[in-house]
Every structure is written in C-alpha cells, then in structure tokens.
Amino acid sequence: MSKNVYFFGEGKADGDAKMKELLGGKGANLAEMTNLNVPVPAGFTISTEVCTLYYKNKGQYPQSLTEEVNTNLANVEKIMKMKFGDPKNPLLLSVRSGARSSMPGMMETILNVGLNETTIQGLIEKTQNPRFAWDSYRRLIQMYSDVVMEKAAGIETKEGEGIRAQLEEELGKVKKSRNAKADCDLSAEDLQELVKVYKAKVKKVLKKDFPDDPMDQLWGAISAVFQSWNGKRAVSYRKIEGIPEEWGTAVNVQAMVFGNMGDTSATGVAFTRNPATGEDVFYGEWLPNAQGEDVVAGIRTPNPINKAGKTEQSQHLTSLEEAMPKVYKQLDQIQKKLEKHYSDMLDIEFTIQEGTLWMLQCRVGKRNGPAAVRMAVEMCKQRMITKNQAVLRVTPSQLDELLHPIVDPAVEKKTKSLAKGLPAGPGGACGQIVFTAAEAVAQAKSGKTVILVREETNPEDVEGMRAAVAILTARGGMTSHAALVARGWGKCCIVGAGALHIDASKKTLSVDGKTLKQGAWLTLNGTKGYVYDGQLPLIEAGEGNVYFEEFLKICDAVRKLNIRTNAETPDDAMKARQFGAEGIGLFRTEHMFYGAGSEQPLSILRKMILSKDESERQKALKELFPFVKKDIKATLDAMDGFPVTIRLLDPPLHEFVPQEKGEIDKLCKELNIKPAEFKQRAEALHESNPMMGHRGVRLGVTYPEIAEMQIRAILEAAGELLQEKKKPFPEIMIPVVSLVEELDHQFELAKRVYEEVLQTTGLKKIPHMLGTMIEIPRACLVAGKIAETAEFFSFGTNDLTQMGFGYSRDDAVAFLHHYVELGLLPADPFQTIDQTGIGELMKIAVERGRNTRPNLKLGICGEHGGDPESVKFCHRIGLNYVSCSPFRVPIARHAAACAAAME
C-alpha cells in the first residue's frame, strides 16, 4: 500500500522541498520549512497521485485514504492542542490546492473548515470574540456553498447569478439595512443573523442543507479542490502554460491561524529581496488585524513591512518593524535563513495570531527583468550561486525587458486589446497612425511620433519604416519583410494582425466594428503582439543599468558559442560591437539597393537586370562596381579585426524590377527601350514560386559576371584595407547551394579573381575564406561532399525551414497560427527551430561536414540566431557561432551561456 498523505508539523515533516512532483509546490515547501524549524501550523498534504487516481477511478479515492487522513488529523490535533469538531476547543482547517508548478488563482481554497452551530460556541468562548467567530462562519458558508456545493457539484450558472453572487446580495441588503459602509461595520449580531439568512438561501437555491458535520465539510472541501484541477479556468491556464493534465494537484489541509483576532494579530506577504528592482533588502507589506485574502484583495491599503520599504507615499504608515519589533526581528531572521537555504529570492506569507508568528507559504519569488538581472549578479558576487546558476536565473524575456521600453504592465493588465498579431519586433511603442511610408517620413519630420500601418510592407516602404516608431501589418508572418526589417533595427513591430481591415486609400483602419483614422493613437506591445487603442504609458527598464553589463560578462565567461551579428552598414556594425558581437555572420550585399542612398546603385542594378545580353550587363556591372566596393569596404573597416561573412546576391532579380510608372519610364529612357520591350523583359523574369526560383548561386552560375564583380569588390576592398594596415577578414559566402558542383563553379571563379587581385594590388596574400550557406535540404544531405570545397558552412535556417517544411514564409501565416492553436506544432518554426525535423537536417549536415573537414567552421545566420531556444540547440549540435541582428546580440550571448550552463 503506497503512502497517500504526508504530515508536517513541530519541526518534522514526511516530505521536503525536492518532493514537488508528489506534494505540489506549496506542500513541499511547507514540509521544507517545517524541517528547518520555522514555525508552520501543523497539517498534511494529500499527494498529487491521489488526484490522478481520483480522475482515473471516476471520483473514487484509494481505500486507505480515509484512515490516513484520520491518523494525520489526529497528529495535527495533538500538536495544535485542539480537536476538529470539538465543541469546546475546536480545531479549524484550511484546505488548499497545490500543483507542481504555481497556478495562481486557478484552483480553489476553502478556509475555516470545521465551524458549525456547535463548534462556533467553543470558538466564541475561546477567543472571547463573537464578531470574529460569526464572521468566520459567514465566510465559510459563502466560500463553501460556492466552491463545493455549486461548482464541484457541476451546477452551471450564468455570470453573476451563482450562489456566491446571491449571498453577496444578501450581505449587501444587511449592510444597507444597518447603514454599514464596510463589512467590518457589521456587528456580531448582524453577522449571526446573516449566517441564518445564508443557510436559508443555500437551502432554497441549491436544495440542500449546508453541512453541519465537520468531517463532511472536510471531505467536501478535499473533493472540491481535486475537482477544480479540471475546472475551466485551470484547464485553459494549463493549455497556455503547457502544463500536462496528468500532473494533478495536491491538497494541503492545515490548521487555521488567524491574523484577524485583534491588534496583536496581523498578516503579510514579503519578498526576501525587492522583486521590482532586485535590491538586496527585505521587502513586503502587512496588515494588522486581517486575514491573508485581505492583503491580496487590495480592499485595504497594506503597510510597508519595514522602514527601508517606506516611500514618500507610505511614510505615514506604521511598519511591522515599528509595530511589532520582536516579531519583525524573528521574521527577518527566518527570511534570511530561508533565502540562504534556498539560494534564491523567496516570496513568503505569514500570519501573526495574537503575537505568535506563523509561516504559511514560501516559494521562489517572481521578479521582473531588471530585478532578475541584478539578483543574479549580486547573488553570484555574494557567492550564494555559481556563474552557471546566475546565468540560468534570468529568462530570455526578462533580459529582453532591459533592451526596450515596454508598455507599463500594470496598465496593460487592465486594458482590453484591440487586436492580436504576431510579436515581430519586441518592446512597446505608442504613436499616431499613418498609412503610407511617405506620410510616415513627412509626419516624423514634423516631429510627430507615428506608427506605420500597412497591409504588408515591401522594400519601397523602408524609409517610412525607419521613420516610424513602430510597424503594424495585417498580413505576413514572423519572417515577412516587415518582421525582418523591424527585428534588424530592434524596432517594435506586430505583423499578421488579421482582424485589421486597412483601407489605405480612405486612410482608415477598422477592427471589430471600430474605425480609426490617420492621426489616431495606438499603443503596441511588440513582445506579445497586442494592439491597444489610444495611449498607454511606456516604461524604460534597462537604460543605464550597470547590472546588465555585469550580467552579460558573466554570460561571456560561461558561454562557448561565439556571437556574431547580421549587419550591412558601418553604423550597425559599430552598434553590434557595442552589444558584444564578435564579427558579422551575415552581410547581405543586396541591402545597398534598399533605403536611403540607394537611388543611384538601384537604378544601375535595374539596368543590369534588364540588360538584353552579356555586353549590356557587363557595362552596368562596371558602373555598379565602385558602389559595391565602397559599401563593403566601409563595413569591413568598422569590423576591423573581426570576420565578416559577405553573402553574394541572393534574391530573385525580379524583386528589383520597378513597379511604378515613373520609375519604369526612367529606366526605359536609360536603357533606350520602349515600354513594351520593358514589359517583355520584366515578364521574362517573373516566376510562379520565386522563393524556389532563379536566385542565389543559380544567378551566379548563369551570370558568372555578377558573382565575379562582387568577389572582386570584396577582395579589392580587403586589399586596400590591408594596405592601410587594417586587419580585414572577409568570408565569401555563396547562397542557395544544393550541389557541390555549383560551389566548385563559383570557387573556381573566385580563385581566378583572387589571383588577378593579387597581381593588380601587388599583395602576397589577402586573408579570406570561401564557404556556403546551408539552406537547401539537399545541401544537408551532401554536406560531406560540399565540405570538400567549402571552408565554412552557415546555416540559413529561414530557407531551410521553408524548403524543409514546404512552407512559404509569406503564405504560411494562413495556416500556421491554426496549427499552433491546434497543437499540431509546438511553435512557429520560423521563430524557433523545429529541432525534430529541420534540426535533424542540420545535425546531418554538421556530422557529414565535419567528417570530411574536422575544422569546418559552422554558424547560423537565419533569424533563429536571435531566438534563445534555437541558440541553445545550435550549441548542442556543436556550431561555432550564431549570428543575429545587433539588438538580439545580448539575448544570444545569454542563451549561449544558458546552453553551456545546462550541460
């Protein structure tokens, strides 16, 4: 017969903190505290296994449970020196849920179990406080009739029509008739009367007497807690948080202690350090003559627990330190003891009953980002935790909080969102709506803060996107144009908010029956994807935070992966170096044709693309060459001493074909062709599935002169820097390779150009490497062959995910959210690497590549390089580096450290 019930009390417990799976978090910590000789009211925990059995056996308990509960109850009675149901000296019990992982407010609690017409007399006599006793009874009826007699019995009611609401109504009536403002204005007699009214109402509504037998009350409460594990709220919370149904909840039955027995009684909640700042001071709140729920409910304003916690606003309130210095001192010793024991900041709950301190709960405390970082740094310095532990104490989203202004969580919590989209660029932003890029630029110039709202964005919107404080689109996925650009800039962005109807011509945005015009205010939470109507306050979490830098240094000491950045301008390169980047993992040569200053090179590129033959093309390439070289040289210079991976032209050429009449006319003039001829040439470039079309190395093979021009520009730029005594290190990367033969073709060309550049520059050597993107499934399979030629691989996991799944990233939005909702996919694979499938392809490539070339340099330059889970995966499969947008570098440094720390 296995053990179902675990006792705790008077310094000895059956369980301990490690037994969370069996006893739930609350039960395990109550046991642990008991073992540490901290004063905890005696009690016992019915294990989570009983919950599982209860559901498996359709509400039946294990046979032995009654006897075990009786035995343990007798122990509690012995220690607390009271008896459950005793008319003279009644023991009252609390019955609380307690799952393995905290599910705040999602399950039920019943207090004051054991009160009835007989035992209340004993309580009155004992406490000499009839008002307290009748109030406790009234609360029991209110809670119990709701939770046990109505909800657990499966009686469904409409919002506001359940028994609880009806009893509240009776309470209101009595208060009105007594002219009482608050509950506490009611007298003992009023409450006694109310108990009668309550019982009658319960009988009338639920067709049952309120149970008088304390043992009936106890079992009813236990069952109700088990039932609440499958209550609606709990089920949907578990779904969101990914908590498995089979975990179950434990039930904690514990002797009641009362903080509302007069002025020497009190209750409070505290943290061993400040959870909002991380500062190492004991921090908390308390209320004299109150029960725990009063602190939580926020009806009365609680007092600061100590002088250190007083603020300007709370200066006048009495702290526990002042009101009960002896008890405070005991509490302070206990919190220190507990924090040291747990090596972490704790959240504790206590009650003082007539001068005696009781600890009711302790658990690892929740904290915000800045606090998490500071605590990790300071605890590490205080040698409470190791560097590895420090690294793991901060979650990626906590670290992220320090990188962007965020919507004030307190306000956001209370605000209904207008729409939900994909969280494409983190942080919060607040601005006025504009519908075109041009408008965004104009308004921003006139000093306005604008949010660019578009159906979806394209390269021509880039200037407007830069001018806007945030971007919101109705279409597109996590790797759509808007998302990629915004993330690259660390700009707040929400994409694919499908509920929005955008009419750019009328300059309106409609959603859910509401219509907003240009100039209306919006607030975006880009970290979660929520759109709010109007202006919500933003807060800056990270600015000038010294702990942030210290924390990242700890990460650097722990991590093994190198961190690079994806950048194409000297500015971005400098920014990334400040964020700690150790090189560029992806320099997209085509970037120079987008955005500011791109007019001239773009117009030459367009000529090149629409050339009718090689000689026209060669002429355009010659014109383009100085721009390309200058552009590359500037970034190589900014990254001096670090490697820079430069990817040759990647996108399908038709992406650059102009769409606007003015642009087309200009181009026709330059090419000296008629619009009909232009149309024919442009149509020849059209593709049905451009993502799998004529792009990347395929262009390099069919138009070797394009690849040659780029390679020459790279090597000449590096050569010039060498002559200026700099240390450039370009890594030339060929994209979209699926055949080693393609790579050989390009490398042969590169080697010839290299010899020619050595000749013309007179240099003996220009340090560089030749390698490839691995972004096509076939390339992974033939990686062993490819590594014979390639000196490095860089995984392009965006495309690898596209081809590996057969998901067009532009189109997959139509079903991907649906897939995630249905649980077919655990996450959007464009956000977090699909380790089972795409990751398997990567593993094959790593294995086969390294088999051929043991010192093969391996990296990743897709969007996943800035996703913490993906970074950890890259560490595990043995990559040398990850590369991400400059703003994600700190996140990647941390994730890499976490991966190393978890080994």
Place this chain on the structure above:
Amino acid sequence: MSKNVYFFGEGKADGDAKMKELLGGKGANLAEMTNLNVPVPAGFTISTEVCTLYYKNKGQYPQSLTEEVNTNLANVEKIMKMKFGDPKNPLLLSVRSGARSSMPGMMETILNVGLNETTIQGLIEKTQNPRFAWDSYRRLIQMYSDVVMEKAAGIETKEGEGIRAQLEEELGKVKKSRNAKADCDLSAEDLQELVKVYKAKVKKVLKKDFPDDPMDQLWGAISAVFQSWNGKRAVSYRKIEGIPEEWGTAVNVQAMVFGNMGDTSATGVAFTRNPATGEDVFYGEWLPNAQGEDVVAGIRTPNPINKAGKTEQSQHLTSLEEAMPKVYKQLDQIQKKLEKHYSDMLDIEFTIQEGTLWMLQCRVGKRNGPAAVRMAVEMCKQRMITKNQAVLRVTPSQLDELLHPIVDPAVEKKTKSLAKGLPAGPGGACGQIVFTAAEAVAQAKSGKTVILVREETNPEDVEGMRAAVAILTARGGMTSHAALVARGWGKCCIVGAGALHIDASKKTLSVDGKTLKQGAWLTLNGTKGYVYDGQLPLIEAGEGNVYFEEFLKICDAVRKLNIRTNAETPDDAMKARQFGAEGIGLFRTEHMFYGAGSEQPLSILRKMILSKDESERQKALKELFPFVKKDIKATLDAMDGFPVTIRLLDPPLHEFVPQEKGEIDKLCKELNIKPAEFKQRAEALHESNPMMGHRGVRLGVTYPEIAEMQIRAILEAAGELLQEKKKPFPEIMIPVVSLVEELDHQFELAKRVYEEVLQTTGLKKIPHMLGTMIEIPRACLVAGKIAETAEFFSFGTNDLTQMGFGYSRDDAVAFLHHYVELGLLPADPFQTIDQTGIGELMKIAVERGRNTRPNLKLGICGEHGGDPESVKFCHRIGLNYVSCSPFRVPIARHAAACAAAME
C-alpha cells in the same frame, strides 16, 4: 616492365574479348576471333595504357615500345610471309584506332602504310596489277598527308582548304583532263602521274617531303591515331556520350588485305541477324573488287549477301551466296560460330582477297527497338540467353520505339530542325498549327490533324490538348502542365522550346527569322525534343508486334516491383490494365474539375472555395458530394480487385478561382456577391509561393469539412461496390504532410467517418488503408514517427525534388538546362531522380519507416515512376511498387525487370 603490345595471328592471340579496357573493342575482338581460329590477318594492338602514358608524358612513348613493336612486326611478317619495306615482297599495314566503347568515325585510320617508290615496284610485280598498286599509293598519300602531316601536326585549316581538299582538287583536275567520270576510270599511268602531283603539292603546302621510309610512316600513323583521341570531334563525342578522357584509345596495326584485287576479291559488312527486324537470318551487303570504305561510303550500291536478303529492288543483284558459294558457306559458318560464341547478334566486316576470306572486325551489332525486342525474345527461346539477359538486351528507348509512331529516322537524320525543346511526351507527330484550345477542338472536329502551339498551357486548355495530335510550348519544364498532361496521355509533346516567339493574337509562330502561320505544318520528335518545319514521314514501330507482349511477359517473370498507374477515369484505368498495371498508385481527386464534363462540379467547387464561412462551405460541399462519389466509384469499379490510391485535394485553392470575366460574373451571381467582394475573397487566396502554400493536408486541417466530404465519398463508393459484390480496395492518401500530427488529425477524422459509414451502410467492414504521400523533406526525416500512423507511404518525388533542391518546377527551366549543359547536374532531376540527394532522403524515409512498421507498403507516384533509371533506383531501395501514367506502364515493367536482373 609492363606489356604494351599484344599480338594476334594464326590462331593465337595475347588478348581476348574480355580485355576491352586494355585493347579497345576492336583489338579485343580481333584477338578473340583469332583464338577462335577464325581467319584474321595477323597484327598487334598497342594498348590504351600507352595512350594514357603518351598524354601524361607529353607525347613520349614508354622506352620499350619501339622494341615491342619491332618484335611483333617481325611476327606478323613471319605469319603473313611478307616483309615490311621489302622491295620484292612488301607487307602493307593498316593502322586503326579502337576505344573501349565504339566511337564510330570519331578517330583516324590510315591504310596501305609501307608503300613507297621502292615497295610499289614489288607490289606491282607480285600482283601484276599496276593500277591497283598506284591507286593504293595515291590513297595512302591522300590519307596520310591529311591525318598525320596536317591534323596530327596541329595545323589548323578552314573547312575545305586543308591538304585533303587540295589533293581532291588535283584528282578532279586529272579526271577532267582524262574525261573520266569516276576514280576507276583512271588508268595506272594516270594514277602514277597523280602520285607525283600529290607529292609536289604536299611538299608545297606542308613544307615537308612525303615520308619514304616505311618505319617513319608507321610511327607517324601510330602517333596520329593517339593524337586523334583528343581531336575536336572525339572530344565533343565523348562529352555527349559521357566517355571519360582517361580511357584512351588502343592502336591496331594489322597486315593489309585487299578486296580490290580483281573479280575474286570482295569486301562486305554483315549482321548475324536482321538489325532492322530482328529476324533470325544472316543479313548483309557486299561489293566485288572493292575496299571496305567503298561499302561504307555509299558510292557504289552494294549487293545483298544472300538470296534471303534480296528485296524487290535488289532482286537483280548477285549475292555473295551465288557469286562465291564456297566462300559464302565459310562466312556463314563463321558468323554462326561467332554469334553462338558471343550469344548476341554481331556486326562483322570481312574482305575476300583473291578467293581467301579474312575477317576484319566483329562486334555486338546495333539494332532498332523492334529488332532488339524480337532478338531478346527469340534468343531466350533458343536458350542462347537467360530471361535476365533477355531483359537487359533491350534499352528503355528501344522499348519506347514500340509504343509510339516515330519520325522516320532516315529522313530525320537529313533534316535540319527548326527549334529544340524538352522531350516532354514521346513519339513523333505531324500536324497543322493552331494557337488556341478552342481552335484545336474546332479544327479537329472538321477532320484536321492539329498541333496545339502555346506559350504555356493551363487547365483550361485541356480539351484542346486532347483534340490535338501533339503539343508544343515555348515555356515550361518537364513537369509543367503541358508535359504532365501529355505524358499522362502518351501524347507527343515538346515544352520549353525557348527559341519560339508565339503571337497568339496574330496567330503566328516566329523562330530564327522564319514566321509560320496557323495551318502551317510542323513535325515534332517528342522523344528527343526536335521541332521540324513541314511534314516528315512517321513510321509505326510497334503496332501488332507479337514479340512486344512476349517480351513484357519475360519482364514480368523477372521483376519484383509491382507496377501501378496514375489514372483518374475508368477509361484510363482500363487502358492501364491492358498495359499491365496492377492497381492505381495515384488518383487525383481534383482531376474532375478539369476538362470535359467538369463545368458543373467546377462551378460548385468555386462556390465552395469562395465561401465566406463554414456554413456556406458546408452547403457547397453537400452539393459537390454526389459528383465526387460517382467519380470515385466508377474508377474503383474499373480497377476491381486492385488497390486504388486516392489522394485528397492537393492544389492550392486559388488555382480554381476563375480568371475570365464571364466566369466571374456567373460565380458572383451564384454566390450573390458583388465583383468587389469577389475580388477581395480571391485576393485573400493569392499566394507568393503557392507550391509551398496553403495546400494538401493544410487545407484538410484548416477546412476539415473538405477532407471529411472526400473521405465519406470514398468509403461510401467502396461500400456500395461491396454491396454489388465487387472487390474495391481504396487507399486513402493524405498529401503534403510534414508533421505526424497533421496525419493524426486527418486519420482521427477518417476513423470517425468510417464508423459513420459502417453504421449507415450496415456493413461490418469496408477494406481500405490510410496512408500518406512522402513529398516534403521533413516528412522523410520523421518517417519513423509518421509510420506509427500511416499504413503506407507513397513518394511524391516531384514535390520532394522541388523542396529538396529548392527548385520551383515551373521556374527552374530558366537555369536547369544551363546546369545540365555545364555538367553541374547529370540530368534534369524532375526527369530522373537525383539519387545522391533526393534519393538519400527517400532512403532515410524507407529505413526509418520500415524500422517502425516492417510491413509498411512503399510506392512512388511522381513522374519518376515512369523513368527507367528512377524505377531501378526504387527497386534498389526496396519499394513495393512504382506508379506511372498508363502509357509508361510497359517501360516501368521493363525497367523493374532490368533492376531485378542486375542484382
């Protein structure tokens, strides 16, 4: 010291037929014949290794070569009883190339080596035939000066300006001055004079005397043959045929025998069986008093070799059988002996010198398709070869010849093609140009034979395509719409003929400066992709061929793979069964929305697609249901007793959205919506990369009601057939699966529908299987997991190739032909499975799938199922069946047999 020279003569040879790599084909067979005691003029072979060394050492021979040649030459002299360079009794030699694999006419030959001013006197004396002697000398100078003194010396000349042309000119002059029509009209004196003129001309043009020393002549000839291995013609031939450069050629030096020494001399070429029909009769041609080149050159019409070979046209000519019955009898015995020895039809060359028969060559003879099939069948019956050998005696393209009318090869050879495209549908066709599907239908109705010429085709062209005798498009690849449809019907088709400029509005087709109008005649060779102007004759190769059926029966006995077909109509199903199909491997449910009779279901489908919500969609689905069920039932019935794999809706929905105004208006009316609303709904379906978009199982998951309707139709159809005492066996196949979770989702639905259908039909069981297409790279990697659910896999290698390579099959034409030309890819991977990459994915899927479910049924239903190399690959990796279009079934049966025979 390794042996460089191999002797043969008088019944003993150093080599044999197995030594082709070392001695080349000719040399090895000369040795083999010698060993068989067949009369062969003595000689020796300089091995291919010498050729390799010759190139490696920049024209230097191994040291020992001179001595080896001298020793062997002495042996030849001894056997032939003549001496090389002897003034009285001179031995003359032929020097011929001989590579491992035959390269007809690509390398050089020099005859009569050893003739000079001295030895010619001996020859005249010995033969008493001065005309023959001077003619031989004249031929030597002509050949030698061209091949050795000009070409091998690296002197480049323009076409028609080389030494050979200049000597021909002199020959012409002499003939003119003597009033001679043919060479043979010249007298001995004329020829003697000509030799003088030739020598003077050689000296003048090449600035060198014609060599007089026989040994100089011999070594010059040997070097010239080695040189010709790297001549332009040979190099480009090797490239086309894929013959490696390092193989090299051997050189055969052999005593000359002369068929032109008078009426008891002759020369001839023969086949041991008829190479055009396969009939088992000795077949050949001969010329009295002639040299071998005279037969080949076609200047004189040769006589049939025997009476059996006489035709109406050649009735009057004397056969060798009649002219020299004794020699003929000897020749006939030799050919019988050789065929028996080689167990194959041989191509032999012989010369009769003054009544003595000499064999100069024997090799396996070339044959056309019908002959290959007949020979294989008959030799197998005659127990000359095993069934396995019989199967391997026929190439896929030979078998293909029997399946389609073809352009008469004799005529085609002489005709210049107008354009070249991809060979998308095999066979030949001849018809008048039409530019629209409607025109094709109209003209065909009026009795015309038309070829539909389009930029590219789409589903709306299907009726016109069916009406046309062939299809020609300027765009598209091997798996474009036109190619897929044509191949499915076994119809002649050429796609992607990029040189064509089609102006459908003007009804003209321009190519290379030529413009053809509607009604002009074209001839297409769909097997090779050539387009010809005008009407070329077609020939039927296979009609009523009894050997064809017998051959396929042999194939069936050998093969292990099952062969199924891709078919969607009862007609196609019946046709495929006649061709030997053992089930349907791919029934595309969407086919019913294309082509004849599709108007009503298509219009309902369109309503369904453009429904605004589930209830509208459900209504349309209900309307569609009877059509779908009827359609499926008819084919299940036609394939009674065989499995039918039915694929649920696969293409992206927007493919069915109407484009024409009339259709749109009709649909708007039916849906009761305005055109603007239609536009909005249609745009919502638009995708940037539809191939990787919202299709296949993704539709099934997001609109489960569509999948449900189809599954119900399948099961109800099967149920009804069961009640009619038929044996339907549907296999329900889910396409585009990348996650096992998708499959689970669909199978759960299928299982529910199954239970419901059992209920409504009252049946206890409806035999069926549930499985999936494997066409997404990720699916291959997680095949182990997928096989937990799927009962069968069918590889969709079209899509697997698309995603695995990242090649959009519609767009890849732009670079794929370039890739194949550059040798980056050995073949179009949409035609023949890329075994290295895509094949590796398949192997992984097979391995992991069978690991989970050992009896997993595995097949392939992509276009590759009808490609012989791909079928062999499928056999090797252990699939159970391949499925291809009905007309490819015989090809697949044969390919499967070849794969088994090669094991």
